[in-house]
Amino acid sequence: MRQQSLILTFGKTLLNFKIKFKEQNKLGTLTPFKTSDGSYSLHSSYFEEHFHSSIGALKESYEKYIYPYNFSQLKSKKIIYVLDVCFGLGYNTGALLESLSGLQKTLHWFGLEIDKRPLSIALNNSDFNSIWSQDIVNFLKEINNAGYSKSEFCNAQMLWGDARKELKKIPQGIQFDLIMLDAFSPPHCPELWSEEFLSALAKKIAPKGLLTTYSRAAAIRGSLRRAGLLLYSLKDATSNYKSWSKGTIAIPTNQNPSKTLSQSFIGEPLSLMEEEHLLTKAAIPYRDPSGESTSNEILSRRKTEQQKCLLESTSAWNRRWSINS
C-alpha cells in the first residue's frame, strides 16, 4: 500500500516536472533574425513562426499597438493601465514607454508571457539594447531579473506562465486603457484566441480603453464583437486587396471612437468585404470552455464545427472579392 502511494507520488512529481519543463520551454529552439527596419527578432521552432513581421519589429509595435490609441484623451487621468499579452522580447512595451515619456503619468502595467527566454536573449544583443533609452533597458532588465519594476512613474508586474491562467490573477477591479494582444497566429496558438479568452480580455477594457491586435482573422473579430466590442480595421496607408487590413482595434460600444482613436490612426469601421468575411466558415470561433484545452483539441473542435455548419466557404468569399492572400 505504502509502496503504491510512493509510486503514485513519484509519478505525479514527474508529471508536474514535465508540465513545468514544457511550459518553460514552450517556444522550442529560438533563432535570431533581423527585420527590414534593422530591429532584432526571433523565430520559434515550436510555433513555426517569427515573433514579428519581416517589415520590422519596432515599426510593427508602433503602428499596430501604440499609434491607434489617443493617449491625450486621458488628460485628467493620472494613472494609465496597460496590459501586454505575449510580452516576448518586450517591443510593444518598450515602444509604449518611449511614447509615454514626458506625459507625467504613472503607468500601471501587467505583462503576460509563458517563456522567459526571448527577453533574456534580446537583452544580450547589443542591436536590441541600442534602440532603447537607458531607462527602458533598465526597465526590461528589472522585468527579466525580478519580474517587476517599481518607480515614481511605473508600477509593473510580469505574470510568467500560461496567459489563460495568469490573467485570472490580475485583481478584478483593474480595467485597462490599452490591451496589446500579440500572440502567435490563431492556427498556431489557438488557446490565446479562443472565444473565452477574448471575452475575458474584453471584460478588462476600461470604458475609454481599447484592445489592439495585428490579427484580422474573422474568427477573432467575431469573438470580439460577441464580447460586446465595436470593431475597427487597421488599414495600410496604400490599402489594396492584398493588404486589406493590418489588424483590428476593438473598443467598448458606449465610447466615442473619435476620442479613443488617435488622429494618426489609419483605420475605419469594417468594410462590406470584411463584414461578409464574418459570415463565412472562417468566422467559426476557437473554443476552449475549460481554459485548459491543448491547441490540437481547440483546432479539431473548430474543424468539426466548420464541417457541420452551413456558412459560406471562405474560398467562395475570396473569389467574390478577388483576394489572393
Ligand SMILES: C[S@@+](CC[C@H](N)C(=O)[O-])C[C@H]1O[C@@H](n2cnc3c(N)ncnc32)[C@H](O)[C@@H]1O
Ligand atoms: C508573437 S510573440 C510576441 C512578440 C512580442 N509582443 C514582442 O514584442 O516581442 C508571441 C509570444 O507569445 C508567447 N506565448 C505563447 N503561448 C503563450 C501562452 N499560452 N501564454 C503566454 N504567452 C504565450 C510566446 O512565448 C511569445 O513570446
